[in-house]
Amino acid sequence: MSDRLAGRLEALSALTGIRLVRQSGEPARLPAALRLLRPHQWVKNAIVASPLLLFPADLTLENLYLIISAVVSFCLLASAVYIINDICDREADRVHPVKRFRPIASGAISLQIALLLAAFALLAGLGLGLWLSPRFAAIGAVYFAANLAYSFGLKNASIIDVMIIALGFVLRIVAGTVAIGVTAGVWVMVCVGLAALFLALAKRRDDVVRALDTAHRRSLNGYNKLFLDTAIAVVLGALLVAYVIYTTNEAAVARFGTPDLYLTLPFVLAGILRYLQITLVEERSGAPTVILLTDRFMIGSLACWAVSFALLVHL
Numbered sequence: 001m002s003d004r005l006a007g008r009l010e011a012l013s014a015l016t017g018i019r020l021v022r023q024s025g026e027p028a029r030l031p032a033a034l035r036l037l038r039p040h041q042w043v044k045n046a047i048v049a050s051p052l053l054l055f056p057a058d059l060t061l062e063n064l065y066l067i068i069s070a071v072v073s074f075c076l077l078a079s080a081v082y083i084i085n086d087i088c089d090r091e092a093d094r095v096h097p098v099k100r101f102r103p104i105a106s107g108a109i110s111l112q113i114a115l116l117l118a119a120f121a122l123l124a125g126l127g128l129g130l131w132l133s134p135r136f137a138a139i140g141a142v143y144f145a146a147n148l149a150y151s152f153g154l155k156n157a158s159i160i161d162v163m164i165i166a167l168g169f170v171l172r173i174v175a176g177t178v179a180i181g182v183t184a185g186v187w188v189m190v191c192v193g194l195a196a197l198f199l200a201l202a203k204r205r206d207d208v209v210r211a212l213d214t215a216h217r218r219s220l221n222g223y224n225k226l227f228l229d230t231a232i233a234v235v236l237g238a239l240l241v242a243y244v245i246y247t248t249n250e251a252a253v254a255r256f257g258t259p260d261l262y263l264t265l266p267f268v269l270a271g272i273l274r275y276l277q278i279t280l281v282e283e284r285s286g287a288p289t290v291i292l293l294t295d296r297f298m299i300g301s302l303a304c305w306a307v308s309f310a311l312l313v314h315l
Contacts, residue, residue, distance in 0.1 A: 032108035036086065036117060037079040041289055045074040047169060047192065048176040055182050055255065056313060063180040069132055070179035074172060076125030077140050081147040083118040087111065088151050092217075136178045143171045158222025162200035169196035187246035194239040198272075199288045201232050202279040206286035232279070236272060243268055256313045264308045271301035 048071045052059050090104045090111075103109040122144065129137035150164045170193045177184040205228040207220055246252055247261035274297045279285040292298055 032103040033113070033117065036083055036103045036109055036114060037121065038082045041078065041082065042075045043289055043293065044169070045071050045078060045172060047172045048074050048179070050173055051176040051180055051182055051184065053309075054184070054188060055180070057255075058180055058182055066132065066179045067176060069128060070136065070176055073125045073128040073132065073136075073140060074143070074175065076121045076128065077144050080118045080121035080125060081144060081151065083114055083121065084148065085151040087114055087118070132179055136175055139171055139175045139178060143168060143175070146171070156218040158219040161219045162197055162204060165200040166193045166197040169193065185246070185249075185251055187242055187249060187252075190242045191239060191246055194235055194242060198232060198235045198239065198275075201228055201235060202275065202285035203288060204228055205232070205279060206284065209283045210286070229280070232276070236276070239272070240265075240269070258312050260312050261309065263312065264305050267301050267305035267308060271298055271305070274298055274301060 049067045052063065052067055086102055086104045089099075090102075092099075094100050094105045099105060104111065104114050126137055126140055126144075129140040146164055146167055150161065154164055155161045170189050173184055173189060173192050204220070204223050205225065207217060208223055208225055208228065244262060244265065247264065248259070252261060253259045274295070275285070275291070278291060278295070285291070292302075
């Protein structure tokens with residue numbers, strides 16, 4: 001980069017409050033404003049679209065349009081939550097070995113600009129949700145409120161912190177069903193909630209293994225490896241039982257037209273065991289999104305599950 005261009009970028013940075021030139025030692029990444037929205041985390045909102053897979057009879061072009069709008073709404077709401085969380089955690093993030101490079105903690109973006117981006121994402125997400133339906137907007141508001149409470153204190157309460165994370169995923173799937181006018185079965189929500197709880201517990205275990213300073217995350221005072229390993233075992237046992245019940249209950253058999261969905265269980269079990277291996281053996285379960293998007297075994301298990309599920313339903 002030429003000195004002249006660098007000088008112009010620095011001047012623009014001073015004007016906008018967004019640093020456009022990275023500091024020495026900082027990893028090269030996306031622009032600060034985009035990083036602040038955490039687009040790599042938007043993949044979590046794909047679960048909003050899952051009702052289209054769970055209700056194949058409702059897979060229409062109109063419902064596809066509604067689901068895409070619902071996913072975009074939750075991506076905006078999630079980004080608003082991430083920004084507010086980064087604002088609240090900026091001092092603690094500055095002493096974290098990885099999080100110190102986040103836009104606010106590193107000074108790449110000003111507090112004022114961050115607040116404006118959060119407000120825009122929140123209003124746009126709720127506005128789009130209201131366009132879909134008042135009920136959808138209400139679910140989005142509950143999701144935002146729960147995460148706001150998490151950012152402003154509940155994240156410091158052990159057990160409650162991971163329960164809030166799991167609740168966020170349950171609200172996502174409920175929002176998806178509301179968007180296309182169907183009703184999610186209780187066992188679907190139980191499975192989603194337990195799977196999310198497992199991922200959250202595995203992430204806390206990674207925090208404990210890495211001996212993170214409890215000043216950064218005070219809820220770690222209520223966790224240790226023995227407790228987390230036991231909790232993970234309990235949650236996974238419940239998850240497997242719930243999945244078997246879901247795939248064999250009369251409502252699911254009638255909806256999908258097959259009593260054989262339980263045959264997808266080996267792929268679910270394979271995925272669970274691989275993530276458990278990553279958590280307990282490799283001890284690197286701190287970034288669930290990255291693991292699910294990059295680990296070949298996990299990707300293969302998910303793909304085999306999806307293909308087998310589709311074949312059983314449509315053949």
